[in-house]
Amino acid sequence: MTAAVDITLLANLLRDAAQAEILPRFRRLGAGDIRIKSEATDLVTEADEQAERMIKREVERLWPDAVFIGEESVAADPDLLGKLEGADLAIIVDPVDGTFNFAAGVPAFGVMASVVVRGETVAGIIFDPMGDDWVMAEKGSGAWLRRPSGEAERLKVAAPVALEHMTGFASTGFIDKSKRAEVMGNLAKVRFASNYRCAAHEYRTFAGGHVHYAMYNKILPWDHLAGVLISEEAGAYAARFDGSRYLPHHFDGGLLLTPDKASWDMLRQEVFTL
Numbered sequence: 001m002t003a004a005v006d007i008t009l010l011a012n013l014l015r016d017a018a019q020a021e022i023l024p025r026f027r028r029l030g031a032g033d034i035r036i037k038s039e040a041t042d043l044v045t046e047a048d049e050q051a052e053r054m055i056k057r058e059v060e061r062l063w064p065d066a067v068f069i070g071e072e073s074v075a076a077d078p079d080l081l082g083k084l085e086g087a088d089l090a091i092i093v094d095p096v097d098g099t100f101n102f103a104a105g106v107p108a109f110g111v112m113a114s115v116v117v118r119g120e121t122v123a124g125i126i127f128d129p130m131g132d133d134w135v136m137a138e139k140g141s142g143a144w145l146r147r148p149s150g151e152a153e154r155l156k157v158a159a160p161v162a163l164e165h166m167t168g169f170a171s172t173g174f175i176d177k178s179k180r181a182e183v184m185g186n187l188a189k190v191r192f193a194s195n196y197r198c199a200a201h202e203y204r205t206f207a208g209g210h211v212h213y214a215m216y217n218k219i220l221p222w223d224h225l226a227g228v229l230i231s232e233e234a235g236a237y238a239a240r241f242d243g244s245r246y247l248p249h250h251f252d253g254g255l256l257l258t259p260d261k262a263s264w265d266m267l268r269q270e271v272f273t274l
Contacts, residue, residue: 004089005063005115011125011134013058014111015148018129021051022096026129027105034103037075041173043099048072051095051111059091066091071222084221085249090116092248094222098198110200114225116248124226126200135204137233143207155234158209160259163266166190168213169202170272175217179274186271203227206257207234214257215272221248224255237261241274 025033025047033046052070059068067087071094074081084090091113096102098109107130115123125136135155137143143155170193175183187193190213196202199216206214207230214231216224219240228238228246240246241254256272258264 004117005066005091005123007115007123007125007136007138009062010059010091010113010115010123011127011136011146013055013062014113014125014127014134015129015132016058017051017054017095018111018127021054022047022102022109022111023129026102026107029103041100043103044072044075045096045099045103047102048096048099052093055093055095055113059093063089063091065089069093069221070095071220074222081221081251084116085119087116088118090248092116092221092225094200097200097223098196100197108196108198108201110198110204112200112222112226114221114229114248116225119248121225121229121248124229126204126226126230128200128204135207135230137230139229139233141233143230143233145208155207155230156209157207157231157235157259158212160263161212163189163270164191166212166263166267167192167194168211168215169194169196169206170213170215171195171199171217175274183272183274186273189270190267199223199227203230207231207236209234212259212263213267214255215267216255217274219246219253219255220251228255228257231257235259237264239264241268241272 052072067090069092094112102109111127113125122139127134133147145153236257238257
């Protein structure tokens with residue numbers, strides 16, 4: 001299904017962009033290199049924009065038939081997002097996931113890409129510039145941690161545990177205020193809830209078997225397509241809050257990932273009562 005896109009080539013492109021445009025700017029951003037988008041915690045930097053330009057240029061050269069959908073491209077042209085559902089082939093990119101961390105000098109950010117073929121996510125890549133490695137998956141082929149040396153390690157989600165022993169990620173900032181206090185109170189039922197402010201590293205941590213759940217209320221494709229596929233290929237159960245399967249054209253409805261459906265049902269009933 002991904003024959004049209006060489007996943008290794010795409011993965012290396014993300015690494016090249018990180019080395020050329022992102023890492024040289026880390027902890028070296030000037031005042032004019034950081035701008036607010038929708039609110040004070042929603043930022044864009046020169047690294048985001050320049051890395052996306054480089055990736056977009058190379059994607060268009062290598063795969064000219066693909067629809068390119070990048071976070072910053074959509075910020076400039078919101079109508080671009082509507083092309084995803086009908087595209088025969090699309091490549092979706094988040095040039096710097098965790099921009100807030102990046103701008104603050106916190107080394108928890110990543111570069112993400114996914115490949116969508118006729119409405120199905122068929123490949124996902126998350127590159128960690130600081131660790132210089134990828135987690136990636138092609139549909140039906142498992143999820144893998146890969147290093148530039150060629151070393152590879154298969155990923156597997158954690159085994160299920162009782163509710164009171166569950167650890168994981170809960171992105172509560174986008175929950176409606178009318179429900180936020182209830183959900184945050186419900187989180188006392190689990191062992192702990194965290195938030196890296198970086199979906200790239202949260203998905204890496206979840207798919208690697210280190211935590212038991214990940215919950216998101218805002219589900220834009222560049223933040224979640226790669227991570228959901230990687231998690232599913234590592235054995236996870238993922239669904240929107242209404243129980244439906246998450247697809248590339250879904251931009252709302254929330255998202256909950258767990259090791260199995262029983263864990264999903266438990267968290268949905270006891271904690272994420274949205």
